Amino acid sequence: MAQPSYYTLVYAITREIPRGRVSTYGAIADFLALGSARMVGWALNNSFNQEGIPAHRVVNRKGELTGRNHFPSPTMMQEMLEEEGVKVEDHRVVDFDRLSWHPRVLGMDYEINIE
DNA sequence: TGTTTGACCACGG
């Protein structure tokens, strides 16, 4: 994509989420200082066109896997997380407070790598 | 072109 759209930014940040950690829609929207948390969800919905985007690591602020219904299989999101060592119980990330990751750690001058 | 709709969040009561 020559011109970075909002989607591109969301995708780039989502790719930076470390394995075994989770992030939230609000955190991503907050770091981008653009749009809203809703748009992050919209972008991720469209992210199935792109490959290699760990959309399963993005949950809502309560740690709930609200996006699970948008995966090919509703149980896939949980299984992928558990495979990375993130325990999920009753559609919620266990110990979410400790595992939540904020893109701020990338630094303010982080340059997004657009493919 | 105007309205509706989202994988949401912060806030006030």
Place this chain on the structure above:
DNA sequence: GCCGTGGCCAAAC
């Protein structure tokens, strides 16, 4: 701590 409400902005209709 739960509930209603407003805000957010791009796509679909």
